[in-house]
Structure formats: structure tokens, C-alpha cells
Amino acid sequence: MASETTGQNPQTASEVGEFGIIATIIKGLGRPPAVSVGPGDDAAVFLVNGSAVTSTDMLVEGVEFRRDWSSAAEVGRKSVAVNVADLEAMGAKPVAMVIGFGIPADLPAEWVREFAKGVRAEADLAGIALVGGDITEADKVTIGVTVIGETAGLDPVLRNGAEPGEIVAVCGRLGWAAAGLAALERGFRSPRAAVDAQRVPSVPYGAGRMAARAGATAMLDVSDGLLADLNHIAQASGVWIDLDSGAFEIPEPVAVVAAAVNKDPLDFVLTGGEDHALAACFPPGELPEGFTAVGVVHAPGQDGPGVTVDGRPHEGHGGWEHFQHGQ
Template sequence: MDATTGPGATSRDARSMETLDSLGEFAAIDQVTRGLTMSSAVSVGPGDDSAVFLVNGSAVVSTDLLIEGVHFRTEWSDAEHIGRKAVAVNAADLEAMGATPVSMVLSLGAPGELPTSWLREFATGVQQEAERAGICLVGGDTTRARDITINVTVIGQTEGREPVLRSGARAGDVVAVKGRLGWAAAGLAVLARGFRSPRAAVGSQRCPQVPYGAGREAAAAGATAMLDVSDGLLADLGHIAQASGVVIDLDRARFEPDEPVRTVASAHGKDPMVFILTGGEDHAMAACFPPGSVPDDWQVLGQVRACESDEAPRVLVDGLPWQGSEGWDHFA
């Protein structure tokens, strides 16, 4: 008698065929919340109508939607990667404010025929990335939906620090980045052509490697403005330029494309700077600092200057406007 015909085979087969319809809503919720650990700040977690937790200083809140076919594809990413990504892209927003993550709520819409094995793997990814980010899942909601739809809302705390806004950049500041640039865009280019390597680039598209702790590090160092790179470095720094009323000028010579980005760019006949400057989805931290205050492990990429007469706030590369798209726009 082998493993496929033994006494446990029937129960294993039944589990593999089980769907959300057959599992039911409350059992599905249990799949996601089972085994969660709460921090000392959380006094009421999943199970009641609302969660209860304490924050130290001001509360910082952000939310993001992830829609199947827009933010991820199930044929490209397994459920665990999707769960990790759902947490990572939201926790990065707290990092970008210089806040400390505290808690999050997660809502999931899914087709009833979705296998429960997918849900279990998704929950594993959520819990893994939440642990990396230092954040607790304290509640959420589930519903039937045509496509897999994920909404995460994260709450952080300032712990007495002032939040780092997009509007604080000043002439004379330097611009620096911590984290990967171009990897996720390179991975998307690979996946779009039906390939799965280089694995490092593909992995970055499936789930960003957020530099957790970098936002607080920047805030402590005196960062004047900051955000996470989600839609492309040029597009996102453009938000800082507009909010601060300044010009940001990037120095192309300071960029050093990483090996996976160079490999994909060469295979696709592209300039690797296209991936680095316009790709997005890596969720690196980009910040402006007074001269001499940049933390050691941040890479300086440019400078901030005042707008000249009749000059609009913008981002330049080597003193010139970038030719082509500056990043992702959902409605462009």
C-alpha cells in the first residue's frame, strides 16, 4: 500500500478539492487568522466587531487595493507571494512616512470556486510578511467576488517623531534611495514573455523586497521628504517636486544597474535605466536629506534646487527632461 492509496488518501483528496463555497465564510476567516500572534499594543484582535489597540504618538493610516489581473496574475504568482505582496506594498507606505507599523486589517473578495488550498497559502504569505514588517493582522472581512480582490489598511505610530511628508524638500537637499530599483519592472518584462528567469527579477515582481526600517532610519537622520517607489522613480519623485515646489535633478552617472536588471535589459534590447527610472513596484525608499545627513547605506542619486523664473516643479535627468513615460498611471 503506497501513499496514494493508503487510508489518508481520501481525506487528502477531499482537502485538495475543497473550495471556499464548500468551506464557508467563517471557516475561511479562520484559515486566515489561525495562529496569529498579537503584540502588546493589541488588546482585542480578530473575533469581535472591531479591533482595539494602542498607538504611541500620532496614528498613521494608509490603504491599498490589489486586483487580480491588474496588480497580480495567479498564473505568474502563487498564493503565498500574493499574500506577502499585499502586506508589503501597504507596509511600505508606513515606512515612507517614517512611522512604525502597528496593525493592519485585510479584506478579501474571491470566487466561491477558489480552492481552499489557495487561501491557506495566501494566509501563510500574509503572516510571513507581517512578521517581517513587524505588523499585526487584527481583523478584516471576506466576500464573494468575480476576481480575487484584496484590500489592506495599515496603521502605524509616530512615537513622538514628526511624519515625513512629500512637501518638505528644500533647495540644497540631496536625493537618496535605499532598496532595489528596476528589479520588479525587469521581472514583469520577463513574465510577460512567458519566461521565469532570472529568478531574482521574477521574485521581485511577485513580491517586493521592502527595506523595512529604512523609513524610520531616514526620519531619524532628518529626511525632509520621503516616499516609497511604487509607480516609477521619476513619477514618484515628481510628487515630491510638485508638493515641495522644487526641481529634482538626478545624476545618471550615480546609478549602478544591478545584475538582474542588466541581464533583462540586454535580452530585451533596452536601456536598463528605463527599468530603473520608470518601472516602479520595488517599493524602495526615496528621500531628500540636508547635505551631510544621508545615512551610510543610502545611495545618493541627485540634488534638489529651486525652480528658476517661470519654471515648473519637475524631475530632470542630467539637467534634461526624461523622454518617454515617467512611470505607471492606472488611468493613463
């Protein structure tokens, strides 16, 4: 008789089979009223209030996550979180998601079960329904998540609406995931809060919607680093964004890692990616709950649109581009 204890179950994905894996993932899945057809047919069917908003992310083992660094549940949670963050960044309301799942034949079935638990836990947090998916074989665990949200009465918040005189504000964590990665890369598993943040970002669910309601003119989620991502808003809006270094609180886990690796903690905050905080521009006035003012939007100076810190260009790494690691 197979043991039910984690790690003692000898079954692999190959032994469980495609249909067994699907059953594992959709077992006990709730179906919100908006979803009329869930998993099991050729496609899922659900209501969208207003326009549909969609984004997709692909996560590959060894690139976006490592199985020796993150548990299966953490990978499942992260897969959902990074994607829903894109809906938040549009001010949209999450509705439905689908997952494409490429798995090695020898992947432990227990890993799939825990991954599915993580997906469902984060989907519940984010308020999004898993409505379908596809399973295939791959040498490395490969996860393709697509989320679909709805505008539901609010205009989507793009990147090109920032105007001089507005306030730049952030909601969520900055620098935590990058500090966690720096710790993991040096073989440490602590500070735990930073390492956990690298494994699963704490997306401020609902904050994007609040920002849209409060009149945000431009918004995005910080995936590549605050400076690099705000530069997208600066370029798209044709503005100069100047950040106030004194406006950033240095989180304690970030300070601990920075001291250990002899780095300025502000560098983690300004250039660290993967936390999926929200950064937005607002007309002057009261900011929505959870947002902190960190800078000001100006008309572009003689160097054109861009981002500065305390009026000066920030030195060092400005973001992440795949295939360009060495540059």
C-alpha cells in the same frame, strides 16, 4: 479522507465556508502587547503611540497580480508589503493591519491557506499585527489591505518639505520589478531574481524610520517609477530635482532583461514601478545606512518644479495611471 498535499485537496472556498476561511486565516495568529482586541469582535483595539498613520491599497487579480504568475503566498506577501511601504515612507512605525478579502466561490481552499501564510510571513517581517478583516464573494480575488502605524515621537515625513541644497537618496531596489514584468510578459520565468521581485517587492523595512530620525525632509515609496514619484516631491515642495545617472548601479538581473529586450537598463531603474524602494531628501551631511545619494535638490528653474536626469528631461514613460494604459 482529504489529502493534505498541496494541489490534491479538492476543497473550495465555498465548501469551507466563510467561518472556516476566517479560522484558516487567524489560526495561530500572535497578538503583540499593543493589541488588546484581535479578530473576532466587531472591531480590533490597539494602542497607538503618538499620531496614527494609515494607508490602504486594493489589489485585484488580473490588475495588480496574476494567479498564473504568482503563488498565493506571494500574493499574500505582496499585499502586505506594498501597504507597509507607505507607512515606511512616512517614517512611521507599523502597528496593525486589517484585510478585506473578496474570493470566488470556486477558489481552492489551499490557495486561501497559502495566501494567509504569505500574509503572516510578510507581516512578521514588517513588524505589523493582523488584527481583523472581512470576507465576501467576488468574481476575482480582491484584496483590500489597510495598515495603521504610529508616529511614536517623530514627525511624519511628507512630500512637501524638500529644500534646495539637499541630497536626494534612495534605499531599496529600483527597476527589478519592472524587469521581472518585462520577462513575464514575454513568457520567461527568468532571471529568477527579477521575476521574484515582481511577485514580491523587497521593502526596506525600518529604513523609513531611520530616514525620519536622520532628518529626512521629504520621502515617499517608489510605486510608479522613480522619476514619476520624485516629481510628486518636486511639485509638492516646489523644487527642481536633478538626478545623476552615474550614481545608479545597474543591478545584474535588470541588465540581463534590458539586454534581452533591447532596452536601456537605466530606463528600468528610473521609470520602473512596484519595487517600493524609499526615495528621500536629506540636508547635506551623512546619509542613514542603506541610503545612496542619487541627486540634488535645486530651486526651480524657469520651467518650474520638476525632475531632470543629468540636467535634462528624461524621455519616455513617466509612471503609471490606472485606466490610461494606452497613453
